[in-house]
Amino acid sequence: MSAIGSIAGSVRSAGIAARRADFPALHQQIHGKPLAYLDSAASAQRPQAVIEAMVAHERRNHANVHRGVHQLSQRSTDAYEGAREKVSRYINASGSDEIIFTRGTTESINLVASSFGRMRLGPGDEVLVTWMEHHSNIVPWQMICEQTGARLVAAPITDTGELDMEAFHRLLCDRTRIVAAVHVSNALGTINPVQEIIEAAHGVGAAVLLDGAQATPHMRIDVQALDCDFYAFSGHKAFGPTGIGVLYGKRALLDAMPPFQGGGEMIRTVTFAKTTYNTLPCKYEAGTQNITGAVGLGAAMDYLSGIDFAELARHEADLLDYATERLLELPGIRLIGTAAAKASVISFTLGDIHAHDLGTVVDMEGVAIRTGHHCAMPVMEHFGVPATARASFALYSDRSDVDQLVAGLNRAAELFL
Amino acid sequence: MNELQELYREVILDHNRRPRNFGELENADRVVEGVNPLCGDSMKLYVKLDGERVSDIRFTGAGCAISVASSSLMTEKAKGNSIGELKSLFDRVHEMLTGDGTGAAPDIDEMDKLAALSGVRAYPTRVKCATLAWHALIGAISGSQDRISTE
């Protein structure tokens, strides 16, 4: 990898272009055509380095962590805590005790909704989300609001799929206890003005949780520069494995909040009269965790650390422009989500062809896209469509993937229109 | 025939473009809503009974080509048939769409146009699109439920 990096030094785009070779799953045929994997927003492929790190851990180092005095337990603990260190450094937390391992973004948000909610929410309080949230940043808040008597408020979006900031500022008030917003929308690609959101929320004394599931694979995250209170993301969307994710939280908040789940590892002492809880981060990690998953996530952080994000941004912007241009050539195309600040995600409909039929037809051309409501039914409702097709790009995508998609869509148009 | 034409046969494309018996049915005896939570599609089935016989049947809703065509074909087939006949037809259609071939082999001639749906068998992710209308039909003629889900 370092060799590729140095060769690419002078030829700017060769660095990213060469990355495709790192991902074994991309190099196969589907229905006799080369695979064009345009579903990275659902789950990204993993580089060889991540796969190897996990296999190596499974083959030699596996044991439970924090528990045994034996050699393997020590190795496994070192690997697990080493992964936490890597995550902490990668997103620039102020210490690795602010990194909680979870099953993914969904569990991270549930943790905050439950623990922060029990500490801070009551009747008359408000939780402010946006109309473009993934269901995982809506439902946990609905559940805790029901339990605590707090009210869930959603800031509307515009017809380009941007957050209506005027409405957002109007809805934010001294009753708002927490703002939970998506950093990059999975259904629309919109990149939210998170800096403005965070400053405004802090201005009324509200905490901020950012759902970073779609942001981490596209941009370098610095939680201290953002000054967000919580940041949630999933390993599998950031070139790591499934079943592992991260909750970053500011130490003071994580210390003050009650634990999420009870069990082993999260305790200091247990008697039937009273249990005392462990310190951070173990307080929030009840039970045996996904150790190999953490190791894989650590390797993904290493991989991402080797990426030139300025170059990646140019690469993805070029792909997005090219894909947008090519799609707009198709009669009947409608792009859903045309925000000025947009990640390399394109949602669309084609004539009145149902998204699932599109998905099946392009699959025959070797193209993998996502079809459906993208776990963002309020977004679909806003745009008056039951479902969209979505092509999402990652660092390993290139223009040939777009060409293959367009060929597939032309085929669908021939068949149905 | 290539794979795509095997799935999207002419009959299916035709029934998708011009669904038969599409629209609401006033004075329906049974109204059943069928939903496929996997994709969010839903259809509403209206059935008018004359004793044990389906005298009229219509449907509304939006869905993929497979589900619209399946609904359309189902209503064509159901009209005029008795509840008993339709229950046994359901079993045969279900076997055609989902079976591993070990059950009673559906008689393709007798299935006539419905056989066009058999292409979905090769697409496990799409089978539910085809079965939704049929589950709704069973719900309607058994009078047991007013909401059917494929999940």
Ligand SMILES: Cc1ncc(COP(=O)(O)O)c(C=O)c1O
């Ligand atoms: C924006 C966003 N938030 C949250 C999630 C949920 O992530 P996970 O299923 O990994 O918990 C997703 C995944 O689709 C997402 O795109």
